[in-house]
Amino acid sequence: MVQKFPQSTEAKESLDALKDIYVExxxxxxxxxxxxxxxxxxxxxxxxxxxxYQSADNAYLAGECARAVTLYASYLNKFPSGFFANEVxxxxxxxxxxxxxxxxxxxxxxxIIENRYAKYYEKALLKASGIAxxxxxxxxxxxxxxxxxxxSSTSAQNSYTAMMGLLRTAVKLxxxxxxxxxxxxxxxxxxxxxxxxxxxxxxxxxxxxxxGNKEFALGAFNRVTEMPVSEKAVEAKxxxxxxxxxxxxxxxxxxxxxxxxxxxxxxxxxxxxTFVLVADNYxxxxxxxxxxxxxxxxxxxxxxxxxxxxxxxxxxxxxRAEELNKSKIMQIVPGDTLIMERDAIINDY
Numbered sequence: 001m002v003q004k005f006p007q008s009t010e011a012k013e014s015l016d017a018l019k020d021i022y023v024e025x026x027x028x029x030x031x032x033x034x035x036x037x038x039x040x041x042x043x044x045x046x047x048x049x050x051x052x053y054q055s056a057d058n059a060y061l062a063g064e065c066a067r068a069v070t071l072y073a074s075y076l077n078k079f080p081s082g083f084f085a086n087e088v089x090x091x092x093x094x095x096x097x098x099x100x101x102x103x104x105x106x107x108x109x110x111x112i113i114e115n116r117y118a119k120y121y122e123k124a125l126l127k128a129s130g131i132a133x134x135x136x137x138x139x140x141x142x143x144x145x146x147x148x149x150x151x152s153s154t155s156a157q158n159s160y161t162a163m164m165g166l167l168r169t170a171v172k173l174x175x176x177x178x179x180x181x182x183x184x185x186x187x188x189x190x191x192x193x194x195x196x197x198x199x200x201x202x203x204x205x206x207x208x209x210x211x212g213n214k215e216f217a218l219g220a221f222n223r224v225t226e227m228p229v230s231e232k233a234v235e236a237k238x239x240x241x242x243x244x245x246x247x248x249x250x251x252x253x254x255x256x257x258x259x260x261x262x263x264x265x266x267x268x269x270x271x272x273x274t275f276v277l278v279a280d281n282y283x284x285x286x287x288x289x290x291x292x293x294x295x296x297x298x299x300x301x302x303x304x305x306x307x308x309x310x311x312x313x314x315x316x317x318x319x320r321a322e323e324l325n326k327s328k329i330m331q332i333v334p335g336d337t338l339i340m341e342r343d344a345i346i347n348d349y
Contacts, residue, residue, distance in 0.1 A: 046083070049075075053084035057091070065095035086117035093127070102135040113148070125149040126158060129165055143169035160191055171203050179207035198224060202232040209239065218243050234264040238274055250281045257281070272302045276312055283319065288326070292319045 056071030072092040079085060093108035109128035112120050129145035132138045146165035153159040163186045170178035183204035186192055192200060205220030217239070224236035237260045244253035257278045261271055275298050282291035295316040302309055 049079050049082045049084065052078060053082070053088065056088065060091050060095070065098060068092070069095045086112055086115055086120065090120045090124070093124075097127075097131075102131050106131050106136065113145070122149070122152055122154060122158065125152065126161065129162075133165060133169065139169045139172040143173065156191070163189060164196060167200060167203060171207075174210075176207040176210045180204055180211075183207070194228065195230075198227045198230065198232055201227075202236060205236065205239070209243070214243050214246065229264065231267070234260065234267045234270045237264065238270055238277070241274065241277055245277060245281055245284070248284075250284050254278060254281045268302075269304050269308065272298055272304060272312075273308055276308070276315065279312075279315060279319075288319060288323050292316065292323060295319060 052071075052075045056068055056075055059065075059071055060068035069092055072088045072095075075082065075088050076085065076092075082088075089108040089111045093105040093112075096102070096105035096108065106128060109124045109131070112124040113128060117124075125145050125148050129142050129149055132142035132145060142165065146162045146169060149158060150162035150166065153162055163182065167179065167182040167186055170182050183200040186200045187197065187204075201220055202224045205217050205224060208214075208217035208220060221236040221239045221243070225233055225240065227233055237256065241253045241256035241260065244250075244256060257274045260274050264270060275294055279291045279294040279298075282288075282294060295312050298312040299309070299316055302312070
């Protein structure tokens with residue numbers, strides 16, 4: 001019927017029924033070939049676009065993601081800029097995320113972003129930036145997406161996410177100037193939650209230190225120490241002591257070290273690291289005995305970070321060597337004095 005009388009009502013009804021079957025089976029492209037070769041009926045490009053999308057979408061809506069991805073890919077291969085292309089990218093990316101295929105998902109999100117498809121643009125930026133940062137460790141790309149998200153954000157939550165993302169990517173990219181800029185932006189926003197506020201001030205302090213601005217770093221680190229006890233607070237206290245040491249304020253550095261020990265005693269690594277700094281302060285003041293005793297205590301009792309323990313051992317060896325050299329000098333001096341005194345007596349005669 002379809003072949004003999006392609007223009008008849010019955011033929012058209014049969015062809016429509018056949019079309020539905022092919023679409024349901026996910027074989028729309030085969031139907032196009034059948035219609036062309038057996039009925040001499042050409043299916044318009046727009047109808048092909050719609051049928052291929054519907055065929056893939058049926059699989060997606062049925063929860064058959066693997067099959068849907070294959071069909072969506074076929075659609076994009078035939079209609080890369082098709083009427084449903086952005087919908088396809090969005091749903092295809094959803095399937096990739098569920099399968100933890102993040103690199104593939106990122107390609108689809110980026111296509112939506114590039115097309116600036118309004119319906120999913122902001123959502124795609126949010127997803128793409130998160131995948132780039134947390135899953136792919138592509139901090140440069142994440143930074144770019146967070147900038148776009150911040151500009152286009154229509155919600156307070158997305159603006160917040162963008163601000164934190166900009167700060168964290170700047171830190172990962174070792175961009176001290178941008179870190180300070182975004183930290184200030186976040187701090188001054190008035191929206192920062194306590195832990196995030198502390199992180200912003202902490203990263204700002206580290207950026208100042210990296211730029212060689214130790215006075216500004218000192219002020220920012222001190223602000224962090226005034227906040228709730230945390231890993232960042234104890235590190236900030238250590239950095240205050242370190243900067244004071246580097247400025248030659250040895251007694252102030254020592255006082256800060258001992259305050260750290262008392263307030264943050266549960267942070268074993270930072271307490272041990274602080275006592276290495278205590279030894280440095282004693283050495284700078286010429287107190288070899290206290291420096292050696294401090295380092296010996298670390299070497300004998302600390303069993304944590306291997307690199308820190310090796311640092312303490314290396315410094316202890318240097319202190320012992322310096323102590324030995326000093327002892328040899330002290331032994332030589334009396335002999336020289338006797339010789340000088342004998343020469344003086346001879347010269348008197």
